[in-house]
Amino acid sequence: MSDIKVDGFKASDVIVNLHTAFDSFTDAQRQAQVKKTKGIFELRITNDDKKEAVWTIDLKKKGAILKGLASPKADCHTHHLASGKMDGQKAFLTGKLKAKGNIMLATKLAAVLQMAKDKAKL
8 A cells, every 4th residue: 555655745645545445345346436437547646845646546447546657548637736625626616626638537536536535434
C-alpha cells in the first residue's frame, strides 16, 4: 500500500483508502464495480508546493488503483489543484479541476471516491 502513497499530497490518503477498499473486494465485487464504471481515470494532483503526483484508477479491466500514468490510455484525465476541501463540481466550476476525455465518465468518479470515504469511516 505504501507504494500508492505520495508524501505532501492530501489526496494521497483518499487514494490509499480507495486502494484498501479495492483490496478488500472479492473478485465478484471488483468485477461489479468495473461493470458499473467502465473507465480508466488518470488523476493529476498538484499540491500547494506546485508538485504533481499522478494516479490511475483502472475500472475498465483490472479494478485496480496504481501510482503513475495510465496504461493503456485513460478514458478521462483530471487535473486537480488540490486543497482537499472542495467538492468536484465546485472545483470544476472555479477552475480548480480540469478534465479531458470522456467528461460524462468523470461524473462517475465522485461515486468511486465516495466509496473510499465511506470505507475509511468503517
